[in-house]
Amino acid sequence: xxxxxxxxxxxxxxxxxxxxxxxxxxxxxxxxxxxxxxxxxxxxxxxxxxxxxxxxxxxxxxxxxxxxxxxxxxxxxxxxxxxxxxxxxxxxxxxxxxxxxxxxxxxxxxxxxxxxxxxxxxxxxxxxxxxxxxxxxxxxxxxxxxxxxxxxxxxxxxxxxxxxxxxxxxxxxxxxxxxxxxxxxxxxxxxxxxxxxxxxxxxxxxxxxxxxxxxxxxxxxxxxxxxxxxxxxxxxxxxxxxxxxxxxxxxxxxxxxxxxxxxxxxxxxxxxxxxxxxxxxxxxxxxxxxxxxxxxxxxxxxxxxx
Amino acid sequence: xxxxxxxxxxxxxxxxxxxxxxxxxxxxxxxxxxxxxxxxxxxxxxxxxxxxxxxxxxxxxxxxxxxxxxxxxxxxxxxxxxxxxxxxxxxxxxxxxxxxxxxxxxxxxxxxxxxxxxxxxxxxxxxxxxxxxxxxxxxxxxxxxxxxxxxxxxxxxxxxxxxxxxxxxxxxxxxxxxxxxxxxxxxxxxxxxxxxxxxxxxxxxxxxxxxxxxxxxxxxxxxxxxxxxxxxxxxxxxxxxxxxxxxxxxxxxxxxxxxxxxxxxxxxxxxxxxxxxxxxxxxxxxxxxxxxxxxxxxxxxxxxxxxxxxxxxxxxxxxxxxxxxxxxxxxxxxxxxxxxxxxxxxxxxxxxxxxxxxxxxxxxxxxxxxxxxxxxxxxxxxxxxxxxxxxxxxxxxxxxxxxxxxxxxxxxxxxxxxxxxxxxxxxxxxxxxxxxxxxxxxxxxxxxxxxxxxxxxxxxxxxxxxxxxxxxxxxxxxxxxxxxxxxxxxxxxxxxxxxxxxxxxxxxxxxxxxxxxxxxxxxxxxxxxxxxxxxxxxxxxxxxxxxxxxxxxxxxxxxxxxxxxxxxxxxxxxxxxxxxxxxxxxxxxxxxxx
Numbered sequence: 001x002x003x004x005x006x007x008x009x010x011x012x013x014x015x016x017x018x019x020x021x022x023x024x025x026x027x028x029x030x031x032x033x034x035x036x037x038x039x040x041x042x043x044x045x046x047x048x049x050x051x052x053x054x055x056x057x058x059x060x061x062x063x064x065x066x067x068x069x070x071x072x073x074x075x076x077x078x079x080x081x082x083x084x085x086x087x088x089x090x091x092x093x094x095x096x097x098x099x100x101x102x103x104x105x106x107x108x109x110x111x112x113x114x115x116x117x118x119x120x121x122x123x124x125x126x127x128x129x130x131x132x133x134x135x136x137x138x139x140x141x142x143x144x145x146x147x148x149x150x151x152x153x154x155x156x157x158x159x160x161x162x163x164x165x166x167x168x169x170x171x172x173x174x175x176x177x178x179x180x181x182x183x184x185x186x187x188x189x190x191x192x193x194x195x196x197x198x199x200x201x202x203x204x205x206x207x208x209x210x211x212x213x214x215x216x217x218x219x220x221x222x223x224x225x226x227x228x229x230x231x232x233x234x235x236x237x238x239x240x241x242x243x244x245x246x247x248x249x250x251x252x253x254x255x256x257x258x259x260x261x262x263x264x265x266x267x268x269x270x271x272x273x274x275x276x277x278x279x280x281x282x283x284x285x286x287x288x289x290x291x292x293x294x295x296x297x298x299x300x301x302x303x304x305x306x
Numbered sequence: 307x308x309x310x311x312x313x314x315x316x317x318x319x320x321x322x323x324x325x326x327x328x329x330x331x332x333x334x335x336x337x338x339x340x341x342x343x344x345x346x347x348x349x350x351x352x353x354x355x356x357x358x359x360x361x362x363x364x365x366x367x368x369x370x371x372x373x374x375x376x377x378x379x380x381x382x383x384x385x386x387x388x389x390x391x392x393x394x395x396x397x398x399x400x401x402x403x404x405x406x407x408x409x410x411x412x413x414x415x416x417x418x419x420x421x422x423x424x425x426x427x428x429x430x431x432x433x434x435x436x437x438x439x440x441x442x443x444x445x446x447x448x449x450x451x452x453x454x455x456x457x458x459x460x461x462x463x464x465x466x467x468x469x470x471x472x473x474x475x476x477x478x479x480x481x482x483x484x485x486x487x488x489x490x491x492x493x494x495x496x497x498x499x500x501x502x503x504x505x506x507x508x509x510x511x512x513x514x515x516x517x518x519x520x521x522x523x524x525x526x527x528x529x530x531x532x533x534x535x536x537x538x539x540x541x542x543x544x545x546x547x548x549x550x551x552x553x554x555x556x557x558x559x560x561x562x563x564x565x566x567x568x569x570x571x572x573x574x575x576x577x578x579x580x581x582x583x584x585x586x587x588x589x590x591x592x593x594x595x596x597x598x599x600x601x602x603x604x605x606x607x608x609x610x611x612x613x614x615x616x617x618x619x620x621x622x623x624x625x626x627x628x629x630x631x632x633x634x635x636x637x638x639x640x641x642x643x644x645x646x647x648x649x650x651x652x653x654x655x656x657x658x659x660x661x662x663x664x665x666x667x668x669x670x671x672x673x674x675x676x677x678x679x680x681x682x683x684x685x686x687x688x689x690x691x692x693x694x695x696x697x698x699x700x701x702x703x704x705x706x707x708x709x710x711x712x713x714x715x716x717x718x719x720x721x722x723x724x725x726x727x728x729x730x731x732x733x734x735x736x737x738x739x740x741x742x743x744x745x746x747x748x749x750x751x752x753x754x755x756x757x758x759x760x761x762x763x764x765x766x767x768x769x770x771x772x773x774x775x776x777x778x779x780x781x782x783x784x785x786x787x788x789x790x791x792x793x794x795x796x797x798x799x800x801x802x803x804x805x806x807x808x809x810x811x812x813x814x815x816x817x818x819x820x821x822x823x824x825x826x827x828x829x830x831x832x833x834x835x836x837x838x839x840x841x842x843x844x845x846x847x848x849x850x851x852x853x854x855x856x857x858x859x860x861x862x863x864x865x866x867x868x869x870x871x872x873x874x875x876x877x878x879x880x881x882x883x884x885x886x887x888x889x890x891x892x893x894x895x896x897x898x899x900x
Binding site for chain 2: 202203204206207208209210211212213214215217221222225226299300301302
C-alpha cells in the first residue's frame with residue numbers, strides 16, 4: 001500500500017513537471033507582450049525594453065524555464081507582474097473560497113446526479129425516467145453562465161431568497177454550487193442510470209431476490225454499491241471540468257476565488273499568476289485522481305493496490 | 307427429518323404441485339407461450355429432474371415457481387403452483403419474500419456471477435439468516451460457519467472472511483448451496499448447478515446435494531440438459547420440449563424404455579464413455595503439426611517499479627505431434643493450459659520452444675510472416691455467437707479469410723462460399739443472412755465453414771461443441787468426422803468432455819497445471835488410465851445409465867490448492883513421462899508402477 005502511494009506520488013510529480021513545461025511554452029508563444037501590458041499604452045519603447053530586461057524576458061526560453069523551475073523547487077512561485085505581491089500569497093488568499101465552492105459543488109452534483117440516476121434506473125422507460133433524462137440532457141447542454149444568470153434572476157432578483165453575489169454565508173454558497181454542480185449532475189445521472197441498469201440485470205440481483213430480501217435492501221446493499229464503482233473513478237477526472245467551470249461561475253457570482261484571479265491574470269498576461277493557478281488546478285486534478293484510485297480498493301475487494 | 311408431510315406411512319403427500327402451468331413471454335411478434343400446460347408433483351426427499359434442450363422452458367419453470375420471472379416480459383397466464391396449502395401464483399410480492407429461501411431455495415448455474423463481489427461470504431450468509439429470522443444477529447456468524455461446514459468447504463473459518471473472487475468455482479457453488487440451505491428450505495431448485503464447473507467438481511457438488519438431501523429430507527427439483535446428471539440424481543424425470551411435457555417417467559423406466567420418439571432421440575444423442583467404435587490407424591502418415599518443448603508463461607507485475615513478481619507457467623515443456631488425418635484430443639480441467647496450447651499454435655500468445663506446422667517453423671515469426679502458416683491451421687471456438695461478427699453477413703465472414711489471403715476474387719469467392727456452406731450442411735441462400743438469424747448449431751457450422759475457407763490441413767477445435775445441445779452436438783461432431791474422412795483433416799480437439807473425446811480422438815493427451823501427465827492412444831488412456839489424475843477425471847464423468855452408479859473418485863492431495871503460479875526464477879518441476887507400452891506415456895508418481 002505504502003509503496004503504491006509512493007509510486008503514484010512519483011508519477012504525479014512527473015505529470016506536474018510536464019504540465020509546467022507545456023504551460024510555459026504555450027505562454028511564451030502568446031503573441032502579446034507582458035512588458036507592454038505592465039508599462040501601459042502610453043509608455044515609450046525604452047520603458048518597455050527596460051521592463052523586458054528587468055523581468056528577464058529577453059533570455060532564451062530554456063533559461064527562463066529553468067529560472068522558473070528552480071524557483072518552484074524552492075517553494076517560490078514568482079511575483080505577480082501587476083499586483084505587488086507574491087503569487088503564492090495571492091493564491092493562498094483565494095484558495096479557501098474556491099475549495100469551499102468546489103467541495104460543495106461536488107456534494108451537490110453527486111446528491112442530485114446519483115439520486116436521479118437511481119430513480120431513473122428503477123423507473124426505466126417510464127414517464128419519470130424520460131423526464132429525468134430530459135432534465136439531465138438540459139443540465140449537460142446549457143452553458144454555465146446561462147444557468148448562473150438564470151438562477152440569479154429567478155432566485156436572487158425576483159424571489160430574493162439568496163444574495164445576488166459575494167461571499168461569506170451559507171446563503172451565498174447555494175446558487176454558485178448549484179450552477180457549478182448541475183453540469184456534473186447531468187453526467188452522473190446518466191452514468192449512474194446505465195450502471196444501475198447494468199447491475200440490475202446481473203445474476204447477483206437474482207440471487208438476492210431468491211434470498212427473499214426486500215426491494216429496498218436489494219437496491220441499497222447489492223445494486224448501488226456495485227453500480228457506483230465505475231463512477232468513483234470519474235469523480236477524480238471530473239475535478240478538471242470544475243476548474244474551467246470555476247472561472248465562469250466565480251465571475252458570474254463575484255466569488256473571490258482563484259477562478260477570478262485566473263481570469264484577471266489571463267486578460268493582462270500576468271504570466272507568473274497564470275502559471276501559479278495552472279499549477280494549483282493541475283495539482284488538484286492529479287490528487288483527485290490519486291484519491292479516487294485509493295478509494296476504489298476500499299469498496300471493491302477485487303482491486304488490490306500493489 | 308420428517309416434517310409432518312407424511313400421512314400414515316403411505317405415499318408422502320406432494321409438497322409442491324404444479325398443475326397446467328402456462329407462461330407467456332412478450333416478444334416483438336406478440337405473446338409467445340414458453341410453457342404450455344406443465345404439471346408435476348414433488349414430494350419430500352424426492353428428486354425430480356426437468357430435462358430438455360435449450361429453449362425447452364426448464365429454467366422458466368424454475369423462475370415461475372420462485373416468482374422470479376423477468377417482469378414485465380414474462381408472466382404466468384394460467385395454471386397453479388401450490389406449495390403445501392399456499393397457492394403461489396396468487397401470492398403478493400411481500401408474501402413471496404417469506405417463501406423464498408425460507409421454504410423454496412434456489413441454486414443457479416453461474417457461481418461466478420451469482421454472488422455479490424463486494425460482500426464477504428459471511429455477510430452474504432448472515433443476510434439471508436437474518437432476513438428470515440432464523441437466528442439472532444449475535445448468533446448469525448456462528449450459524450454461518452456451521453453452514454459452511456455443512457457444505458464441506460475446506461477451511462470454513464477462513465472462507466467466512468473471504469470475498470467470492472478469492473474462491474474457486476466449486477467453492478462458490480458450495481457457498482451458493484450454503485445460502486440456499488440456510489433456512490432449511492423444503493424445496494431446493496437447482497438450475498444447471500454444475501454446468502459451469504469442471505467434471506470432478508461437478509461430481510463433488512452432485513454428491514454434496516445428494517448427501518444434504520438425505521440429511522434434511524429436502525425435495526430437489528433438478529434442472530439440467532445433461533442426461534448423465536439426470537441418471538445420477540433423479541428419481542423421476544420430466545422431459546420438456548418447446549415448453550411442453552414430452553414424457554414423464556421414473557428414471558429407470560425412461561432410460562430403459564423411452565416411450566416417445568423425442569426422448570428416444572435425446573437419449574440416443576447422449577455420448578457415452580466406452581461405446582465409441584474403433585478408429586482406423588493413422589500410423590505412417592506424415593506429421594502435420596510437430597511441437598517440441600512448448601512453454602507459455604505470463605508475467606504478473608507488481609511493486610513500485612512494476613517489475614515481474616511472479617509468473618503463470620500456463621504451459622511447460624509440452625511436446626506432441628499430430629499426423630495427417632489424425633485427431634489429438636487435449637483434455638484437462640479449466641486452467642490446465644489446453645486452450646493456451648491451441649492459441650500458441652496460431653501464434654495468438656507469445657511462446658517458447660518449437661512449433662512446426664506442415665514442416666514450417668513458426669518460432670519468431672511476425673504477424674505478417676505467420677500469414678502463410680495460418681493458411682494451414684485454423685481455429686473453431688467454443689461460443690459460435692461470440693466468435694461471429696453480428697454486423698456482417700455470414701457470407702462476408704466466410705469470404706473474408708479468402709480475400710485476405712488472396713485465394714480468389716470476384717464471383718469465384720461467392721462460388722467458393724456457396725460450396726463451403728453446402729459442405730457444412732447449410733444452404734447457399736443463407737449466405738446473405740446475419741448471425742442472429744441462425745441457431746447455435748448453425749452458427750457453429752458457419753464458424754467451421756469459415757475455418758475451412760482457407761483449406762487448412764489442421765483445425766484447432768477449442769471446446770467447439772461444448773455450448774451446443776446434445777442432439778446438435780452429435781450432428782456437429784458427425785460433420786467434423788466426415789470432413790476428416792473426406793479431406794484428411796487433422797484436429798487438435800480441445801475438450802473437457804471425456805465422452806465426446808472418446809468419439810473423436812485417435813490419441814489423447816491429459817494435461818494438468820500446464821504439463822502433460824498422461825498421453826497415448828485413445829483406448830490406452832481412456833480404458834486403461836494409469837495416472838491418478840486421469841483416473842479421477844474419468845471416474846467423475848456422470849454415467850447416463852441409472853442402473854450403473856458412478857465409481858468413487860480417487861482423491862489427490864492438494865487438488866484445490868494447486869496453482870501454476872510460481873515466483874520468478876523458480877518454475878514448476880518438470881514432469882518426466884515414462885513409456886508404459888507403445889506410445890502410452892505416463893508421468894511417474896508413486897501410484898504408477900511401470
